[in-house]
Amino acid sequence: MRKLSDLDRARLRWRARRGLLENDLIITRFLDQYETELTDTDVSALSLLFEMSDNDLLDVLLGRTEPPGVYDTPDIRRLVGIMRKL
Numbered sequence: 001m002r003k004l005s006d007l008d009r010a011r012l013r014w015r016a017r018r019g020l021l022e023n024d025l026i027i028t029r030f031l032d033q034y035e036t037e038l039t040d041t042d043v044s045a046l047s048l049l050f051e052m053s054d055n056d057l058l059d060v061l062l063g064r065t066e067p068p069g070v071y072d073t074p075d076i077r078r079l080v081g082i083m084r085k086l
Contacts, residue, residue: 012038
């Protein structure tokens with residue numbers, strides 16, 4: 001497992017910035033706790049997840065809906081499950 005470089009971490013945090021404060025809070029809490037443990041696969045899954053619209057992402061993170069379509073992958077479901085527990 002390759003560790004994230006400082007540049008990788010900065011890029012991931014930049015991609016994680018959202019228009020809704022609620023999303024920012026959930027994602028920041030997750031990254032603060034798990035960032036150093038993320039694999040390349042995790043980063044790819046998060047990058048895809050961060051392509052969702054803010055409102056759709058919030059619905060997924062709050063458990064109102066499940067990740068739809070291309071976002072419905074085992075890796076995204078696993079990471080969303082962790083974020084929902086925080």
